[in-house]
Structures are given as C-alpha cells and as structure tokens.
Amino acid sequence: MRAYLSVWRLPSAPVLLVAGFAGRLPSAMVPLALLLMVQQQTGSYALAGLASATYGLAMASMAPVLGRLADRRTPRPVLLAQAAAHPLLLAVLVAVVLGGAPTVAVVAASAAAGAATPLVSGTVRALWSRVDPAVRPTAFALDATATELVFVAGPTAVAALTVLAGPAWAVGLAGGLAVLGAVGVATSRALRGWTPVVPAERTSPLATVLAPGMPRVLVSGSALMLGFGALEVAIPAFADEAGSPGLSGVLLALWSLGSVAGGLWFGARVVSVSLPRQYRWLLLGVTIGLAPLAAASDPWVLGALLFLGGTAIAPTLTVQNSLVGALAPAHATTEAFTWLSTVATGASAVGAALGGGLIEGRAGVSGSLLLAVAGAAVAVAVTLVPGRRRVARPAGEPVAV
Template sequence: MFSAAGAIARMPMSMVGIGTVLMVQAFYGSYATAGAVSAVLVVSTAIVSPQVARWVDKTGQRRVLLPMLLLSTTGLVGLVVAATLRAPEAVLYTLAVLAGGAQGSYGSYVRARWSYAVREPRRLHTAYAFESSVDELVYIVGPVLATVLATAVIPSAALLVAVVTGTAGGLWFVLQRRTEPPVVPQQHGVAVGSVSTPGPASAIFVPGMPLLALVFVAMGTIFGAVDVATVAFAEEQGSKGASGLVLAAFAFGSLVAGLAYGAKHWTSPLSTRFTIGTLVLAAGVSLFFTAGNLWVLALVMCLTGSAIAPTVINGNAMVQALVPPHRLTEGLAWVSTSIGVGSALGSWLAGLRIDAVDAHAGFLVAMIAGWACAALALVALPTLRRQGRPVPIATTDVTQV
C-alpha cells in the first residue's frame, strides 16, 4: 500500500513543471518567464530535498513529511492565486521557492521503505525497477492530464489537481506507520574492506557520488528542455493540447523498458550498464532536433524513452552501492535533486532559446545536454567501477545496524 500511496504523492512531480509552464505562459505570454518560474520551483526542490532527506534519516519520515506537506500545499495554492491575479514576477518566484522547497522526494522515501522491507538483492532490484516503472507511469499520466486541464479547463487547473493528488497521496503515505523504516543509528565510521574510515558529512561527499550527481544533472537538463520545447513545438504545429500526449510517449517508452529491464537478472557490471544507458539516451535525443511534425517526434521520443528507466534504475542501485545505510534516503534524494537541478536549467535555457529562435532551438539544448550526460558518465565510469560494491542494505537487517 505504501507504493500506491507514494505513486499518488508523486503525481505533482510530473504535473507541476509543465503545469507551471502552461499556466504562466497563458497569463504572462512568455516562455522565458514560464521556464524561469518553473526553474525556480524545481531548483528549490533540488536544493532542499537532500536536506529534508537527511532530516528524515535522522528522525523518521512521519515527523518530517507532515509539516513539509503543509508548506508545499500552501506554496502551490499561493502560486496559482498569484499567477491568476497576474502578480509581479517576483511574487511568483517567491511562492515557487516555498512550493518547491517543501515538495520533498517521495521516490526516495518509497525506495527507502522497499530497502527496509526487502532483504534479498534480486527482489530489491525488481522492487527498484517496479518503482522506476511507477515513476514513468506517473510521467505518462501527469503531462497528459496537466495539458488537458490547462488548455481545456483553465490555465491553473493542472496545478490545482497536483495540489489535491500530492496532499492526498502524501497523507496516505505518511500515515502508514508499519512500513516506515526505523531510524538507523549513525555510525562513526564506514567499513571499507577491513579498514574503518570516517563517515562523510553528507552522502554527496561519498567517493563517486559527486560524479554520479553531475551525470544526473545533465540528464535532468534533457528532461527540462524537452518539456518546454515540446509544448512550444506543439503550439507551432497548431496543436498545443497534444504536447502532453507527445511527452507521454517519452514516458511510455521508459515504462515498457523499465518493466522489461526489471524482469531480468543482470550479471554485467552495474557501472557499465549505467554508462551504456546514457550513450543510448544521448543518441536518441539528438534525433528530436530533426523532427518535422508531432507524429515523428512522438515516435522518436517513445523509442528514446526506453533508455531512461534502465539508466535511472542503475543510478539508484549505484547510490545504494556507494553510500552507507544511515545515508540511504539522502543518497537517493540526491538523484532526484540532481535531475531537478538539471531540469530547471534545461527549462530556463530552452525557454530563452525558444523565445529567441523557435522550438527546435529548445531541442538543440536537449541534444547538447544529452551528449554532456554521456561524456560525464564516461568520465565517471572508472571511479564508479572502483568505488561500487555489492549492495549492503539488501542483505543486512537494518534493525540490527
């Protein structure tokens, strides 16, 4: 049940970005402004989310998530009201900081519960693959729903529905106490082989994590640029309402690939599979720039999406192989954070290029980000291969740590 609650609580992550772009663009008439507000919201989430996750690791999920849920709801409702009243842009940015900063990373919270509930590595791999597929399902439904609501009902409808689903799912998730992982006592050292070394102040400082985070920043830049560029391209084609369906094709390809990937037991090195995924993603994204109509774009996005879920699954597994158990939630949150930072950067850059040139300029931003992602993964490969180790928490009773 916690997985179902987490899925509903994650709906805002696929609706808030495109919903903010559609709402602000409708009220203010600028993709640059829309992308900037969306970027501020996502960056706020990215900056605060790991700190919230660290707090969760120290005190437990329920004590932290309830007040954060209240703040996030307040911020999103305030953003809707301010945009509807066409308030000064500074007001939008302020409310976006509040809404984004309190949003949290339910994907990492759900995965932390799985790591507590499942002990056997292969089952944990399947659980992570399932959650990545849930992420993609959310990204299939969310953009379509947000686009239909914002274009066929009122511009702010997408964010209002995101508020309802996020609040309801968040409350349902938090109130499930039985599956909440207990607080793991922090250790003074982390065993590496037979040598005990001082633990890092944060999961991001664990060897291998900074490079892994940079790869996900570049990946997030792809996602942010593609979101804004797809909306603009659909508008240029006279079918703005179809942008959600095109984005859903991107997520659908990822969903199918995630299910297939999770059903197989892999023996090849995790770091190698992760790097190959980024190369496939970069090659596919490069084709977006050449799409001449929405049908071609949707097809190419569906095929390219097949690289997303396996790469994210492997990335989360790399985090679990790198960080100590008492930093797991924070470590997983850094994946979402890095993608969020990149998404904000991509939305902003794509918005600027689209206003200055056209939608294809936004896809060019995505293409450059794609190859940056692959290049960073290649640079990180030796470090990830050297630092990665068998996933410890899957075979360790966390109540005994």
C-alpha cells in the first residue's frame, strides 16, 4: 500500500490517474456504441461493423503521427485541439447516422472522429516514464490496472445507456469524457514542466519503431494482442454454445478483474530482475494461464480459469510499458507509446477476425482459444531472439535488451 501512496503523492498524480481514466473511456465506448447505433438505424451488421472498424483503424493509424507532433511541440496544444475537435466530430457522426446518410458519409464521419481521438493514453504513459525510477514500476502498474478497468466500465456504461436512452447518448457521454480527460491532462502540473527534446539530426518517420530493442517489444506485443483478440471473440461464442449468451459479459469481466488483481499485487512488489527478463517470464505466465482454456466445458469453469489466467496480464503490460519508456528515444517518448497502442489495436483486430473464422469453421471455439495460446507463445519466442545487449538512455538509465 505504501508503494501506491508514494505514487499518489507525486505532483499531478491524482489528476493523471483520474483524467487519464476518463480520457481513455471513449476508446472503449465509442466503437461499441457506434456499432449498436448504426445497426439499430440501418439494420445492417455489415455497415455497423465497417463503421466501428473504420473508427478504430483511424484512431490507431493517426496516433503515431500526432504523437510525433506532440513530442516536437509538447502534448498540450495537441490535446487541447483534440478536446475541441473530437466532440464536434462525434456530434457530426451521430447526426450522419441518425439522419440516414449514405454509407460513404457514415464511413467518412467515423474516420474523422476516430482520427481526432485525444492522445490521453500515450501522453499519460510518457509522463509516467519521467517520474522517479523508484516509483515508476508502481506508476505503470496503476496505469495498466486503470486500462483494464476502462474495458470493464466502458462497455458496461454503453450497455446501460443503450437500454435506458439509446446508443447515441453513449457516444455523447464519451465525447464529454474525452474533453474532461484531454483538458485535465493538458492543464496538469506535470505537463507544464514538459520540455521538448530536439533530436540531434533529422529522423525518419520509422526511427522510433526501429530504435534498439523496440522492434522486439512491438512484435511480441502484437503477437500477444492477436491472441487476446481471438480470445475476446471466443468467449462470447463459448457462452452462446453453452446456452448462456448472457454470461459473455460476466466472463469478460472476470478476465479483466483477474488482470486488475494481478496488476495491483505486482505494482506493490520490488523486483530486482531486469525488465527484459521480467517481460519474458510474464509472457510465459500468460501463455500458461491461457493453455487450460481450450479444455473448459462449463462457463463457470471457464470464468475461474479466465480470472486466474488474467492475473498475469496487467503485470505483463506494466513491464511492457516500462520497457517502451526506457527504450524510446528521449525526443520521441509519446510517439513510442502511441506506436505500442497502434500495433496492439491492429493486432487485436486481426486476432478477432482470425478467431471468428476459426469459430465458423471446423476448428470451432477451441480453435480460437488455441490461437490465443499460440499468440502468447509466439510473443515469448520473439523475446528470445538475440539482439543488441545494451542500450542507454540519455538520462543514464541503462536497460538490458
């Protein structure tokens, strides 16, 4: 508990935790609310899925570009501009959908709103990477735990508002939360002390991705998220086959709550093992935790296994964030974290598509669950690939890679 109190007492920590949580909720709310809104309005799941996917892909692809700009100009002007543009573009999106506009207009409005999603997550993680190294792991653990809670609270809020008022109200709430989060982080005391670091020479757009150690973190993270995407599709399908489709939300919540429990436990520990070794062992723990899922035959057994297996997820993401913060060039910290979010979003989408195909084919739900295990196993294998032995940050913090 003392470890968490030490983080809470840092300047602007309460603002970063609360505003960061609020600013991340739209990422978990809008895609689902948009899917429900378009489906209700048009009756087409195909168009609804296209609009939701377009929003997510636009958000993921634009994030590194804006992250690079934020590193050059400080994140404040970028966040404030997005806080002004994002709710307006969400309002346009709602008007286009409810107004019965053609498919092209719906897709274009979805892309515009997604591209303007505030860079709250990347900025908050970049700020955590600048705190005292003694409390940094705990800060990242809190951040990973908050992210898990976002994907419990966000869909729950969308479901409640959809039943009570309609999915358009969920989109409106997401817009308000985006403004609250972006403005809160932009005006925080921590961001006021941000000084841009000018690179010694002109860098290519992919310089951050190719920084020593970064490719392996991004590739292993992509493999892991591909597996998670397959699992997120397999869980509702498992509940449906078991004759209890309503349990899918409970099962997903148990998975996330297991991750939250693991993250809180891990964040209070002092670990002397190097970050790359921690990352490798934790990925192995995720793989072992996912392995028994394919053998489950009852939803409640699956729920118990998901909770236990989920305990390794937030610790893994905590160490992953610590690695990215240590490996990223000093002038591109925000951009590095946005790349991590981008590859995670893309890989999760691919995993969901592959998992869905397996479920519809001969492999069935078990095939999608095995794909989740395979993704985590590949992530472990990637960390075993030899690379440069050591890289040092300008601040003098060496990190074994």
